[in-house]
Amino acid sequence: MRWRELDREACSVARTVAVIGDRWTLLVLRDCFLGVRRFEEFQARLGITRHVLADRLRKLVKAGVLRKVAYERRPLRHEYRLTDKGLDLYPVLMAIVHFGDVHLAGRRGRPLLHRHKACGKLFDPVTVCSECGEPLHARAVHVHPGPGARRGECIEGGADGWTG
Amino acid sequence: MRWRELDREACSVARTVAVIGDRWTLLVLRDCFLGVRRFEEFQARLGITRHVLADRLRKLVKAGVLRKVAYERRPLRHEYRLTDKGLDLYPVLMAIVHFGDVHLAGRRGRPLLHRHKACGKLFDPVTVCSECGEPLHARAVHVHPGPGARRGECIEGGADGWTG
DNA sequence: ATCATACGTTCTTTTTTGGAACGTGCAACG
DNA sequence: CGTTGCACGTTCCAAAAAAGAACGTATGAT
Known part of the structure; x- marks a missing residue:
């Protein structure tokens, strides 16, 4: 399984991990919840590479977790804010x-x-x-297949044996 | 900031991310909670490379989230189980x-x-x-520095402006 | 003109991952 | 005895991703 296939799994963990399951993404989100909005501030606080930061912000916007908001024209500048989905x-x-x-x-x-x-x-x-x-x-908690389940995925047999 | 520096940050998100903040680790943990315990079964279900799986299991054991339990001698075989810390x-x-x-x-x-x-x-x-x-x-929720805070890390000024 | 600011992109090197084969210890089969 | 199969990894090479530093662009301030 590769990154690009993850979001097609019939598993809510896999699909969510496809969005946030990355060390930088989680730290970016932490900063979002602490009030950080701007590229330079993320970069300074996280020590993340600018390239990777640009990539992660782009992906979070595409996933609908952040949105890009212009806060100034001349020169045009944007900041990143959590959407309602992001707040979830x-x-x-x-x-x-x-x-x-x-x-x-x-x-x-x-x-x-x-x-x-x-x-x-x-x-x-x-x-x-x-x-x-x-x-x-x-x-x-007991777990069993729901309407979106696919045979042989995410849960197979009795899955209650993790105890111990 | 690199992986190996993450766990030294004065931030509970960074420290937890240093343990679980990786796509494969989260999927391994998902399977643990679904009752998977053995190397071959993780590998078959996840489609993860054996090398990476060995590495992630090793790290989770080192972090105290999983423990390696012998379930058979001659030949010696181990399985991986969630510890109490892992259950948390x-x-x-x-x-x-x-x-x-x-x-x-x-x-x-x-x-x-x-x-x-x-x-x-x-x-x-x-x-x-x-x-x-x-x-x-x-x-x-309002957030403010606790006893383990370090100046200039994780939270800087008023950090309540994420709204909107 | 020159510098500073905000938001990226480009380039090269290093690290991590994917993919397939190989190694080990043992039991069961013929 | 030789072979096959199983469980649990390791090794090797190619491909992808990340680190680190410099460059690009549009604008406004000095």
């Missing part, structure tokens, strides 16, 4: 941040704190079941 | 799946359905605030 990646980024906070923070503690404006408190993101509201654990 | 990546994978389900599913619908054993219902993962339990939206 927030849970992915928060889940990544939380894993890092819990498992990879140095002894000084986590680098960034998050405050929920609605309740005013510092918080951690928690992934819960949409139906009962209880926190989700891998072992408490 | 479940919210990341579920967030990725959900984004794919919502934004990238074909017209036939989502490829996979998830049932919560605790309540018995088909569900979607929802990311909520640990303090008030309300669903999180990017615009409702």
